Amino acid sequence: MGYRVVVAGATGNVGREMLNILAERQFPVDEIAALASRRSLGTEVSFGDKTLTTQDIDTFDFTGWDMALFAIGSDATKTYGPKAAAAGCVVIDNSSLYRYDPEIPLIVPECNPEAIHDYKNKNIIANPNCSTAQMVVALKPLHDRAKIKRVVVSTYQSVSGAGKDGMDELWDQTKAIYNPTTDVEPKKFQKQIAFNVIPQIDVFMEDGSTKEEWKMVVETKKIVDPSIKVTATCVRVPVFVGHSEAVNIEFEEFLDEDEARDILREAPGIMVIDKREDGGYVSPIECAGDFATFISRIRQDSTVENGLNLWCVSDNLRKGAALNAVQIAELLGREVLKKG
Numbered sequence: 001m002g003y004r005v006v007v008a009g010a011t012g013n014v015g016r017e018m019l020n021i022l023a024e025r026q027f028p029v030d031e032i033a034a035l036a037s038r039r040s041l042g043t044e045v046s047f048g049d050k051t052l053t054t055q056d057i058d059t060f061d062f063t064g065w066d067m068a069l070f071a072i073g074s075d076a077t078k079t080y081g082p083k084a085a086a087a088g089c090v091v092i093d094n095s096s097l098y099r100y101d102p103e104i105p106l107i108v109p110e111c112n113p114e115a116i117h118d119y120k121n122k123n124i125i126a127n128p129n130c131s132t133a134q135m136v137v138a139l140k141p142l143h144d145r146a147k148i149k150r151v152v153v154s155t156y157q158s159v160s161g162a163g164k165d166g167m168d169e170l171w172d173q174t175k176a177i178y179n180p181t182t183d184v185e186p187k188k189f190q191k192q193i194a195f196n197v198i199p200q201i202d203v204f205m206e207d208g209s210t211k212e213e214w215k216m217v218v219e220t221k222k223i224v225d226p227s228i229k230v231t232a233t234c235v236r237v238p239v240f241v242g243h244s245e246a247v248n249i250e251f252e253e254f255l256d257e258d259e260a261r262d263i264l265r266e267a268p269g270i271m272v273i274d275k276r277e278d279g280g281y282v283s284p285i286e287c288a289g290d291f292a293t294f295i296s297r298i299r300q301d302s303t304v305e306n307g308l309n310l311w312c313v314s315d316n317l318r319k320g321a322a323l324n325a326v327q328i329a330e331l332l333g334r335e336v337l338k339k340g
């Protein structure tokens, strides 16, 4: 016997990947429902070799469904998340709405799988921000060995992190530059994204950081260890899929770069590609469609005590969103619901 699974936001970037990954990983599904807004009622989406027709979330009855993977943004989740949870369906949510609620577990299965049991507080589990998810997969095994004091991270985040409208904006602006009869004004992003980089993701906070930067700080503390200090600069780049991060880590104890490389090679969810030669590292175009978080450029930072630098790349629609949500669903099945 398998699960009755709902995917909400099935027409979006993350929802489509959720359906792909549930099929790829042969999640034990007895029945699956694809939901979106009334706008896309009847739209067909793929689930393995099957085609599903999307239903309107507003009229959907969650009673009797085991779990619902949500990727519909915070506003819509505010309406439909509690409705699903109250009907007894466990919500695994990709928006930021519930991530900072102390009663709701925020889970990256490679880092804090034990938090799964807190799902019962509200029948809701939160999935982290894409840039946090890939970074903590690398930080956790290093932290377990040498205790991290401080992390300085700069991100290079792809446009798919801003949904399908973000991808369309990069595509349309790029075409318009070669065909100047059309003018594509920035809508989704604050400035032109084609052939440019933008040091703003999400809104500004009072202290001058952006909300995306704040999310990396708060979520790393909640998932790995509240004592870790994080400072982030998040930048949008004209890449369709795949977030990259330059990460500088300061440890309490000395950690040799070779040992760090060995630890990461053994760590779950990580693939180390680190040859000190031309092209001996991973770039975002190579990680698209993959499950792993790729680590390259591991090297000592001798400008601080016990410092290390590394380069971290992952498919933001996968580890940063849909894959992590499916891994949480697998964990929930294995540890709690025990069907399938």
Ligand SMILES: NC(=O)c1ccc[n+]([C@@H]2O[C@H](COP(=O)([O-])OP(=O)(O)OC[C@H]3O[C@@H](n4cnc5c(N)ncnc54)[C@H](OP(=O)(O)O)[C@@H]3O)[C@@H](O)[C@H]2O)c1
Residues within 6 Å of the ligand: 008, 009, 010, 011, 012, 013, 014, 015, 035, 036, 037, 038, 039, 040, 041, 057, 070, 071, 072, 073, 074, 076, 094, 095, 096, 128, 129, 130, 160, 161, 162, 163, 164, 165, 316, 317, 320, 321
């Ligand atoms: N992209 C990433 O890398 C990433 C990473 C982590 C988390 N997330 C989060 O995942 C969520 C989805 O992101 P996305 O990139 O997939 O966005 P997207 O491509 O813009 O898709 C949005 C999805 O939400 C649905 N939706 C929007 N408003 C709705 C409403 N009122 N009722 C029901 N469905 C509604 C849309 O359905 P229609 O087609 O009917 O409009 C669509 O299926 C967001 O919360 C985002 O923050 C994204």
